[in-house]
Amino acid sequence: MRNVKRKLIPVLLAIIASFLAVAVVNAQGSQPYTPTDDDVNRVAKQLYCPVCPNTPLDVCETKACQDWRAQIRDELSQGWTDQQILDYFVSQYGERVLAEPQRQGFTSLVWFLPLTVALIGLGVVYEILKSWRKQKTTTLSAPLSPEISKEMLEKIEREIREMD
Amino acid sequence: MIVDIGLIALTIAFAFSLYATFTSVYGGWRGRPAWVESARNASLLVFLLLTVSVITVVYSLYTFDFSLAYVYDVSSRSMSPFLRVTALWGGQQGSVLFWAWLMAAFVGAVLVRKWERDRELMPYVIFVSMLTTTFFVGVVLFITNPFTRLWHVSGADELIQAIFQPANSMLYLAEDGNGLNPLLRHFGMIGHPPTTYLGFTGFVIPFAFAIAALITGKSRGDEWIRTTRRWTLVAWIFLSIGLILGGRWAYDVLGWGGFWGWDPIENAMLMPWLTGTAFLHSVMMTEKRGMMKKWNMVLIILTYSLSLFGTFITRTGVISSVHAFSKSALGPAFFAFIGFTFIGSVSLLYLRWDTLKSEHSLESFISRESAYVLQNMLFLAITFAVFWGTVFPLISELVTGTKITVGPPYFKSATGPLFLILVFLMGIAPLLAWRKQAVRALGKAIWIPFVFSLGIAAIAGYLHRMHPASIFGLWLVAFVLSSILAEFWKGIQARHATRGENPLTALMHLISRNHRRYGGYIIHLGVILIALGVIGDAYYKQETQGTVLAGESLSIGGYRLQFEGLRGYNGSDGREIVEAVTTLYQGNQLIRQIIPRRDYFTVQQQNATVPGVYSTPGMDFYVLLIGWDQGKSASFKIYINSLINWIWIGGLVMIFGTIIAAWSNPGQREATYVLKPEAVTPHLLPQES
Numbered sequence: 001m002r003n004v005k006r007k008l009i010p011v012l013l014a015i016i017a018s019f020l021a022v023a024v025v026n027a028q029g030s031q032p033y034t035p036t037d038d039d040v041n042r043v044a045k046q047l048y049c050p051v052c053p054n055t056p057l058d059v060c061e062t063k064a065c066q067d068w069r070a071q072i073r074d075e076l077s078q079g080w081t082d083q084q085i086l087d088y089f090v091s092q093y094g095e096r097v098l099a100e101p102q103r104q105g106f107t108s109l110v111w112f113l114p115l116t117v118a119l120i121g122l123g124v125v126y127e128i129l130k131s132w133r134k135q136k137t138t139t140l141s142a143p144l145s146p147e148i149s150k151e152m153l154e155k156i157e158r159e160i161r162e163m164d
Numbered sequence: 165m166i167v168d169i170g171l172i173a174l175t176i177a178f179a180f181s182l183y184a185t186f187t188s189v190y191g192g193w194r195g196r197p198a199w200v201e202s203a204r205n206a207s208l209l210v211f212l213l214l215t216v217s218v219i220t221v222v223y224s225l226y227t228f229d230f231s232l233a234y235v236y237d238v239s240s241r242s243m244s245p246f247l248r249v250t251a252l253w254g255g256q257q258g259s260v261l262f263w264a265w266l267m268a269a270f271v272g273a274v275l276v277r278k279w280e281r282d283r284e285l286m287p288y289v290i291f292v293s294m295l296t297t298t299f300f301v302g303v304v305l306f307i308t309n310p311f312t313r314l315w316h317v318s319g320a321d322e323l324i325q326a327i328f329q330p331a332n333s334m335l336y337l338a339e340d341g342n343g344l345n346p347l348l349r350h351f352g353m354i355g356h357p358p359t360t361y362l363g364f365t366g367f368v369i370p371f372a373f374a375i376a377a378l379i380t381g382k383s384r385g386d387e388w389i390r391t392t393r394r395w396t397l398v399a400w401i402f403l404s405i406g407l408i409l410g411g412r413w414a415y416d417v418l419g420w421g422g423f424w425g426w427d428p429i430e431n432a433m434l435m436p437w438l439t440g441t442a443f444l445h446s447v448m449m450t451e452k453r454g455m456m457k458k459w460n461m462v463l464i465i466l467t468y469s470l471s472l473f474g475t476f477i478t479r480t481g482v483i484s485s486v487h488a489f490s491k492s493a494l495g496p497a498f499f500a501f502i503g504f505t506f507i508g509s510v511s512l513l514y515l516r517w518d519t520l521k522s523e524h525s526l527e528s529f530i531s532r533e534s535a536y537v538l539q540n541m542l543f544l545a546i547t548f549a550v551f552w553g554t555v556f557p558l559i560s561e562l563v564t565g566t567k568i569t570v571g572p573p574y575f576k577s578a579t580g581p582l583f584l585i586l587v588f589l590m591g592i593a594p595l596l597a598w599r600k601q602a603v604r605a606l607g608k609a610i611w612i613p614f615v616f617s618l619g620i621a622a623i624a625g626y627l628h629r630m631h632p633a634s635i636f637g638l639w640l641v642a643f644v645l646s647s648i649l650a651e652f653w654k655g656i657q658a659r660h661a662t663r664g665e666n667p668l669t670a671l672m673h674l675i676s677r678n679h680r681r682y683g684g685y686i687i688h689l690g691v692i693l694i695a696l697g698v699i700g701d702a703y704y705k706q707e708t709q710g711t712v713l714a715g716e717s718l719s720i721g722g723y724r725l726q727f728e729g730l731r732g733y734n735g736s737d738g739r740e741i742v743e744a745v746t747t748l749y750q751g752n753q754l755i756r757q758i759i760p761r762r763d764y765f766t767v768q769q770q771n772a773t774v775p776g777v778y779s780t781p782g783m784d785f786y787v788l789l790i791g792w793d794q795g796k797s798a799s800f801k802i803y804i805n806s807l808i809n810w811i812w813i814g815g816l817v818m819i820f821g822t823i824i825a826a827w828s829n830p831g832q833r834e835a836t837y838v839l840k841p842e843a844v845t846p847h848l849l850p851q852e853s
Contacts, residue, residue, distance in 0.1 A: 037709035037799075048569045054427045056571065059420035061771070061790070099571030101556075106564045110556045114549035114578045121541040129534050132526040 035076035043072050043082050047089055047097050056099060167232065170220025171311040171327065174261075177213035178305050180206045181268075181298040185291060192287025192380075200287045204275050207294055211272040214265040214301070221258055221310050225251050230338040233325045234258055234310045240343030240767065242737040247344060253357040254344045256479060256494075257310035262358070263475065264300035267365040271297060274369050274395065282391055288376030293368050299501050307494055314338070346739070346765040346772050352413025360406030360433060364471040366399025367440065371468035374461055375509060378516045389447045389460065394826050400444055401822040403437050408815035419773030419788050421707065421803035423811065426575040431554045432474035435547050439467040442543035449536050450522075453598065457520040459540060461513050466547075469506040476502060527600035535593035542586050549578040576702070584640060587695055590688050591644030594651060613650050617643035634703035641699065645692050648685050655682075675824060683825025690821055693814030700783075700807025709790070711799040717749075721804045723785060724749045725758070730792055739763040739772075744789045744798050748778055760789040760800070784808050 044058035051064045058069075068089075075085050089097045101107045184206035191199025221234070225248045230236045238251040238258065253259040271293040279286065304310070312325045315333040323336050347353070373388040382388070410430065411423035424430060443463035449456040476498040526533055553570045560568045595609050621639030628634060652671065659670035675682040708720045717726040728745040735741050743761040747754065760776035778785040784805040791799040 037711070038707075041707070041709055048571060050567075054425065056420075056425075061773075094567060096557075096567040096569050099569060100573035101568055101570050106560060106566075107568055110553060110560075110568075110570055110574060111578070114545070114552055117548045118545040118582060121545045125534075125538050125541045128537055129526060129529055132533070133529070 033077055033079065035073050039076055040069050040073050043076070043085050044069055046082075046086060046099050048099055050093055050096055166220055166223060167229065167311055167313075170217045170224075171309075173213045173216035173220070174301070174305055174309075174311070177210045177217065177268075178298070178301045180213065181210045181294050181301050184210065184294040185298050188287045188290035188294065192291065200290070203287070203290050203294070204279070207268075207275055207290055207297075208272050210294070210297060210301070211265075211268040214261070214268050217261060218252065218265050221261065222249055222252055225249065225258075228341070230341050231313050231335055232310070233312045233314050236314060236338055236341045238341070238344050240341040240738075243343055244737070247349060247354075250354045251344050253361070254348055257304070257308045257312070259357060259361075260300065260308050260479060261304045261310055263361050263365060264297060264304055266358075266361050267293070267297050267300060267368055270365055270369055270395075271372075278391055282373075282387065284380055284382060285373060285376040285388060288379045289372045292372035292375045296368055296505075299497075303494065303497060307497060343738070343765075343767060346763070346768055346770050347417055350413050350417050352409045352411075352416060356406055356409040356413055359402045359409060363399050363401075363403025363406050364436065364475055366395065366402060367436065367464075367468050367471050369395040369399070370443070371464050371509075374464045375512065378461065378509075378512050381516065381519060386447075386450045386454070386457065389450055393447065393451075394828075396440075396444060396447070397822055397826045400437075400440050401819060401826075403433070403440060404818055404822075405815070407433055407437060408812070412812060415808075416775065417772065419775060421705075421775075421786055421788070421801070421805065422701070423808070426553070426572045428554050429478055431550050431575075432470075432477040435550055436467050436470040436474055438543050438547045438550070439463055439470060442540045443467055445536060446540055449533065453523075453533065455522045455533065456536070456540075457522050458513075458517070461520065463540070465506070465509045465513065469502060469509075470547075472498070472502045472505060525599070530596065530601045530603060530606070532593060532596040532598045532601070535589055535596055539586060539589050539593065542582050542589070546579050546582045546586075549582070550575065553578065580702075583695075584637070587640055587644055587692070590691065591640075591647045594685065594688075595647065609650075610647060613643055613646035616646045628704070631703040634699055637695075637699040637703070641692055641696050645689070648688055648692070651685060652682075679824050679827050683821050683823075683827070686821030686824060687818050688821075690814045690816070690818030693810045693817060695814075697807050697809070697811030697814065700810070701805065704783075704804075704806035706804040706806075707802065709799070709801045711791075711797050713797045718800060718802060720802050722750060723755075723804070724751075725785075725787060725800065725802060727798055727800070730798060735763065738767055739765050742789070742792065744776075744792070744800070746776070746787065746800070748785060758785070758787050760787040762789050779809060781809060782806065 041058040045056055047057040047068070048055070049057055049060060049062075049065050049068055052060045052062055055065075057065055072085055075088070080088075086098065095102060095107065101110050103111055184203040187199045187206070188203035191197065191201075191203060223229075224232050224235050225239045226245065228235070228239060228241060230239075234255060234257045238254040239248050243251070251258065253262045271290075274289070274293075275286075282289075309327060312327055314323045314336040315326055315330055316323055316336040317330060317333040319332075324330060324333070329335070370388075370392040373392045376382075377388045410433065414425065415421075415423040440463075443460065446456045446459045446463055450460055476495075480495045480498060528534075553574050556570050557568055560566055591613075592606075592610070595606060597605075617639050620642035621635055624638040625632075625635040652674070655674040656667050656670040659665050659673060660667065663670075665673065706721050708718060710718045712718060712727045714727055714729050717724045719725075726747045726749065728747060730742060730744055732740065732742045741761055741763050743759050746758050746760070748756055748758050756778060758776035758778055761774045763772045763774060764770075765772070773788055773790065776787045776789075784803075786803040786805055788801040788803075789798060790801050
């Protein structure tokens with residue numbers, strides 16, 4: 001009995017939500033929702049069709065891509081969210097349709113590794129500079145003071161003038 | 165007949181480049197100058213022979229010799245003479261020959277100009293560069309030969325391609341050829357391959373000298389760096405121009421409103437540019453401070469290997485892409501050669517690692533040296549991120565069997581922050597002193613640019629509240645720009661004070677006194693302008709799409725585009741053109757007519773969408789005609805590409821800066837690195853003062 005109740009609540013909630021959704025759509029106007037080209041492109045931008053390599057769906061002009069865009073338009077007018085549409089295309093055609101690789105499973109490596117390398121790189125820079133500084137302290141002669149460098153500058157200027 | 169001359173020249177060129185490769189290394193090893201001399205002459209001859217080959221191909225393209233498969237593929241009677249000549253690099257066979265020829269030209273030039281200098285390195289310079297040339301000439305001769313003819317074998321349905329006449333066959337002579345891919349008929353795509361190849365092949369010179377220095381054990385001295393400095397700059401600027409022309413081509417021709425799509429081919433070009441830029445900087449550390457000798461080697465090996473990798477990806481289509489219009493047996497050969505080059509040079513470096521000791525001395529973490537090391541590491545980290553994203557689809561397919569796409573969102577978020585730090589360094593590093601920078605003095609040097617840039621950021625923030633990240637970007641650009649300009653200003657003031665020169669004369673003298681430093685600053689200015697364009701593209705781009713009837717309009721960003729009507733006509737070179745006449749208004753004010761069009765190439769059955777653009781310093785109003793319903797309505801895609809023109813302007817500034825930086829200071833060869841304040845090494849100071 002309790003189990004039935006547990007299942008019943010989400011179902012009821014879903015039904016209520018769907019009524020609300022219809023009410024919202026109706027409130028926007030008496031006509032059904034017609035997605036604009038910009039709405040379609042917003043979703044298409046995040047997709048790549050498997051036929052045309054390296055061309056995002058929103059700019060691809062092949063027949064296949066036009067059909068896909070028409071499908072997105074249909075799904076949007078049926079009230080699907082952007083994420084639902086993306087999920088639908090992934091389930092139909094696989095992960096490769098997503099422009100932005102997922103952040104889970106093996107694919108997360110694509111995100112993870114460059115970050116790791118950059119951090120290791122920073123560590124290496126630090127270590128290198130530290131070791132250079134150490135060597136320095138053992139062999140250091142007189143430090144470079146600003147007065148000397150000013151004199152030097154004048155000397156250099158003089159020498160350049162002499163060369164003219 | 166003419167074709168036979170080209171083929172024979174190519175064959176002899178292959179023999180001579182093999183000869184030069186082996187005699188040079190033997191002569192160097194055994195200390196026989198006559199052998200090396202002979203290798204040098206053979207190398208020069210290779211260049212002449214390849215020139216004959218190239219002229220033959222160009223002549224065949226020009227005279228419509230459609231018996232050649234290559235000419236049949238890329239030339240046609242409707243193409244202008246200019247396009248027919250540039251078709252030399254419009255397809256695989258021609259472009260690999262062109263590549264080999266450019267490389268031979270570089271090798272020839274270095275052998276003529278630097279022969280008297282660096283005699284000890286020369287045998288191995290010839291060896292390394294001619295080995296690569298041999299490989300490319302071999303590929304042209306045996307795998308992708310432009311002198312292949314079309315034959316018709318009796319009874320067979322399809323034509324076959326062969327150099328020599330197969331049994332029972334007749335020469336097939338077509339009336340007309342297919343012609344160059346329509347998308348490639350654009351100044352950007354005509355200039356892009358030669359400049360890119362000049363960049364790729366140009367890096368052979370510093371690479372060959374570096375390897376020669378490693379082989380001879382002369383790598384401890386950095387003479388090779390001085391010898392190759394200008395060659396490196398030339399290679400680098402050509403690669404930069406190639407990247408910019410490629411971007412411009414994509415922007416004008418591909419019809420998607422952008423200039424950079426993080427396509428594998430683009431990435432393959434970007435990677436050697438990144439490591440090459442790092443190399444340009446690290447050699448300065450060696451010249452000025454005798455540091456980073458190991459880095460130089462690592463970076464030039466990487467740069468050269470990545471140049472070969474770029475050629476490999478472009479020419480074999482191993483990672484399929486819109487650009488990779490070729491697939492052939494080239495793959496394995498290239499793969500083996502790149503592997504050989506990379507593993508060979510890395511092993512050599514490993515063997516000589518200990519000879520590359522640098523004199524390190526550093527007083528503070530805040531110093532010019534630290535900035536250089538950090539900058540090098542950032543370039544490498546960006547290169548890795550780009551490399552990883554480019555090859556990851558292959559890795560994913562190999563490991564898990566799942567095909568995935570790594571699109572622009574990855575590259576933007578993986579490289580964006582690193583690029584920002586680089587830009588920041590660019591503003592601050594030139595102000596840092598060698599060895600140690602007092603924080604207070606640094607603060608004194610940057611407070612004016614800093615306050616100024618905060619002001620700019622505040623204004624930008626007020627105007628564009630919706631893009632917080634862009635405000636940071638604009639602040640950074642303003643800061644770096646003003647700190648570079650402040651450097652010029654300080655120099656001008658100093659000369660004004662000491663010599664009473666007027667500002668313009670002072671500026672001219674300042675630049676002419678130190679080409680390298682001020683040329684470098686100008687290059688940095690160009691980079692900053694490009695960064696401004698990239699920020700505009702990333703944050704302020706707007707787009708819309710819609711279908712309208714004649715008389716109706718589409719609105720975006722305060723502009724209104726009214727569609728007036730369609731018209732069609734036939735172009736001279738076999739294209740059918742449909743144009744949309746539209747009028748652009750800002751508010752109610754008429755700005756101008758914009759005519760986007762679509763060309764249909766009947767022979768190739770291919771469309772080209774040519775944008776109509778209204779261009780201002782602030783933005784491009786970029787209109788694409790993407791479809792129409794005969795006589796009634798038309799569909800448009802409109803982009804407002806903010807600040808995009810600064811990318812092209814920045815490119816020009818970079819070229820200008822590079823010319824200045826590469827120009828030799830007349831009569832001051834010695835002076836440039838003895839008298840420069842930064843070059844004064846600490847142990848010299850007490851003696852002189």
